[in-house]
Amino acid sequence: MNIVLKVLLFFIFLGLGYGYNYFINRDVEFNNLGVKFYEQAKYEDAISQYDKALELKPKESLYNYNKGVALFYLKDYNRALVSFDNAIKYENKKENIILSDNYSKRGATYYELFKDKEALEDIDKALSLDSNNLWGLYYKTMLTASNKNYTGALSYIDKYINLDKTNPDAYSIKGDILYYIGETEKSNSSYLKSLELNNNSYLVNFSVATNYFMLSDYKSALKYYKNALKIEPNNYLNSFYVGYTLYKLGEFDDALKYFDKSYLLEGGKNDHLVKMYKLYLLDKLNNKKELGLFLDDNYKGINIADIKGLLEIFEKKGYLEFKEALEIYKLK
Structure with a gap:
């Protein structure tokens, strides 16, 4: 060749x-x-x-x-x-870590499909194969909390955080759990840690604000309600809560501006608290002309004294009692 x-x-x-x-x-x-x-x-x-x-x-x-x-x-x-x-x-390959990952992902998928029984079986299987499986710990927390076992849920999310301190959602979930068990200050500490990692979360900013409001720290509450408003400017409730916090601080002129804005956004015209606090401040600021027009447009046959009485029920007894009181005036 x-x-x-x-x-x-x-x-x-x-x-x-x-x-x-x-x-x-x-x-x-x-x-x-x-x-x-x-x-x-x-x-x-x-x-x-x-x-x-x-x-x-x-x-x-x-x-x-x-x-x-x-x-x-x-x-x-x-x-x-x-x-x-x-x-x-x-x-x-039958390797525990690989199998654990497969089961945890399928369990998470079942959870998102609202199939909690199947989700729990897979998540438990995943954690039995690898007790440090992050997806497993995350969804075990969610499933345990959904059964109102908040102490158990707290132990799982704490273990998750010990393994991964970079996930803002983990701190947010811990904040939720602590809120449910009445640990408001600890709840806020966890929410604030979440915001250090991601300050653009509407829900976490809103939750921090609400906790501060419950603690009567209205200035701090105002800061975070305004943060939430920046993130979702067209949500009428954000404008309402900024206004309501300003009202608590005695800044009535500014509060009225936010109640006005809330009323004009989608949903605001159907919310009695938005309309009634606007009426209350129009009366407080002695704006009789606009008060009369707004009262006629929204509550014909109901006087400002009745409105004040309903808001007093809200302030002292809460929203559910307020809703029941509305029925007396045939308001839905």
Whole structure:
């Protein structure tokens, strides 16, 4: 065989080798590309790549798992559930940490589908395989709290935080639990830690404000209600609570401005507290003309003394008693 033919055959075999490796590794390449898209929060693009990998290896547990996680973040929970079922079905390594991850993700998916029984079974299985599984601890907290076992829930979220101090949601959940058991100051400390990690959460800012309000620290409450208002400026309740806090501080002119704004936003015209506090301050500030017009437009046949009486019930007895009192005037 001459030298030219040998060289030619060498490159042919070399090319076949590369081609063989190229085809047998395509599923890995598709999966890796999917992971890159996932890390950029491009979940649909990630799923497209995982699907290509699954076309080549439909029984690969990892690819099913990765697809399930991306679907979970798209809130496509039913399809995510199918992927996690397959991930568990085809997992052959039987390593505790891998199995724990699969069960915790499927348990989380069941939870988001309001299937608490199935969720609890999977979360417990996940934690039995790996007691430090973060998803497992997070959803065990949620499931335990939903059964009003707040002491148990607190122990799970504390363990989570000991393992991961970077998740603002964990501190927020701990704040909620402490609020439910009446630990208002401790609740606020946890909410404030959450805001250190993410100060753009409407719910956490609102919760901090409400706790300060309950503690009669109206100046601090005002700061966080205003933060919540910046995040959701078109929520009429935000404007109302800023106004209500200013009212508590005796800043009646400014309070009225926020009650006015709340009334004009969607939902405000149907809220009796918004309208009644506006009327109360119009009377307090001796704006008789606007008081008369606003009273006629909203409460014809009811005088300002009745309005004051209803607000007194709200201040002293709370919202439920206030709602019952409205029925006397046939107000819904």
